[in-house]
Amino acid sequence: MESWYWGLFIAGILFALATLIFGEVLGHLSGMLDSASGHHLPFLQPAVLVGGITTFGGAGILLSRYTELTSWQSGGLSLLIAAVLSVLVYLVYVKPMENSENSVAFSLQELVGKIGEVTVPVPASGYGEVMVRTGVGVTNQIAESLDGRSIPSHLRVVVVEVKNSVLLVSPLDSDPLN
Template identity: 50%
Template structure:
């Protein structure tokens, strides 16, 4: 059993070292082949949690094997319980808090549909102007045309009705209700 514990421990440590040093390169080379592990399944089946549990199993089993006089079945059960507790701790103390920690300031033009904005360059009946739309914590200036083909003066509040060919089609909105 000592060989099993040592293999689990060394395998987990090697996985950690390889993923830290070469993780991005391997991910690009495999073109996200293993992304299903973190996206499709339950969130506790993250590679970090699973490999962490295997590594803890190996370390706990190795320590119990060498420094206790218990039978191999008791040691295996204790190592398994310690591994489960360790994996749960890794999940709740590291993986779960990190799931939503990555913020992005990126947006797509299509995601602006339904957004409120302000006309900063007047929009003629047949033509384009420019609108300022709030995106996250910042603003973006975008080319805009009138959805109803009516002139919209500068300073008017508008709503983005749809986006076609990189142009926001907007309609004037009255917020004084």
């Protein structure tokens, strides 16, 4: 039984090393399996699976060598230890990392209602440019005056509408920011 534990322990370590070295390839394979099956099983995450296999093998080795437990008892206790550790790895590492994935992408429609600053003056009939904060960054977008009045640089504006990928803006202030 101890040789079986050693095999699982070594296989878990080798798989962990392979994941470390070839992580991108294995991540793509995992993604293809998720999309092919139509659902996602959290215990099939490589970190959870490898952690469970390695823990099961390591706990089995330690319990069979250093306790008076029978092989069935050490196997059951090793399985319990591996399951608890796998759940902890999922809850403490995998789940928070899934939730932390952010995107810097935005839609122009999301800018409606946002306040920006004119960076290139907007003429009465024509286009200028405004800088608008999006999440943690800023974006510069082509802008046109909503009411046909010119808007000077450094003036705060509000995005009222988006038409043909152009922001229609209206001045918030009458004095430019300096």
